[in-house]
Amino acid sequence: MKNLKIKKALFLITAGLFFSVQSMATDGYFSTGYGTINKGLAGAGIAFYQGSLINGNPAGAAFLGDKYQLGVGLFNPNRQYTITGNPSGMEGTFGLTPGTVESDSKYFVIPSLGANWMLSEKSAISAALFGNGGMNTNYPTATFHDPGSTTTGVNLIQMFGNISFSQKLGDKHSIGITGVLAYQSFEAEGLSLFAGYSLNPSSVSNNGTDAAFGYGFKIGYLGQLTDNFSIGVMYQSKVFMSEFDDYSGLFAEQGGFDIPSSWTVGFSWELIEDLTLIGDVKSIMYNDIKSIGNPFSKLMDGQPLGADDGPGFGWEDIMVYKVGINYAGVDTWEFRGGVSIGDNPVQESEVLFNILAPGVIQNQVSLGLSKEVGKKGNQFHVAMNYAFNNSVKGYNPLDFDAAQAMQGNMVPNQTVEIEMNQFELELGFSF
16 A cells, blocks of 8 residues: 555656646657657667657557656757848848847756556556657747847647557567547747738737647557567557647648657667667658648748648658667666667758757767666666757848849848757656
């Protein structure tokens, strides 16, 4: 009874932390990994069932046994933009103030929790709550010259609740399915001058926080092909979200902001006893979501913000390659590390709007460890992740060289460079 009360208390404390969850950007706007074990491997592990509880391959739960897992991460993203070149001042242009501006809001707390219950020797049901990624910027200036705001930025918060069922097929194979419930909140400040480009000018900026709810699913397979080699496959559907009505003049499809689908394949290979090499390939279909994937140039093609096929952030689909290694040969310790290399979803032509969402990170490294504590099966986990600085430079498509424009040549007048790096430290406990 005492242990049950402790478990309930820990879950309530962690659940309360979700009210402070903020946004991050790693694999685009998805997290590098989920759960402390998976983050220590730079997100690799679709075929490594030990890290599957928090948003991992649902097929892995059948091998986990009864387990509870908690995690709290300190997330430190650093984002900035640089404008080079004076604005032309021409009528109808949208020039920005030259200089470099860093985003405030640099530290966030990201909690996660999960539980797995074996229904029989071959089946399990699990539940998990976690923050995903998102987009968050808070520039201490009126970047887009909004007279009603002294700051500029957006804050997208995403939280998920997963319920999974996993079934073994024999002793070495399993399948799993997850029902995904999602919550999003969004707020934008400092974008009021974009109202002149919108289908719904009153629903572009400075409207407080709006919320949306949605649902989706994922399916997975895990199979041990030999004594030391396993493969995993997982597909996550698009998560269909309700619209952000208060920002229906900003996002395409009158406030639509669905969460893109993804697929992952990978392997787990025990090279020698206790030393396991893990590799994943992941694809995220950002371009399928119009508010994310549509290019900003649609504005110049006559599509206003908020229209069915309106402008978006211009993010492209990306591939991410992850390799991790896990060593469990030191008494009660495990050590791990990983590398993640991915495409950049933000192209040079899309830098203006992506001042708000500079998700340009490509290369990341991680280190982690686990230590058995107390009763057998209880473990303390640590993971550290560093995402190397990356930048993208392009032109401001709404400002032109005045002299060239008089001759009929619409030559961009300003360059915009967006950049980002980040560090994350997560502590976890499983029992």
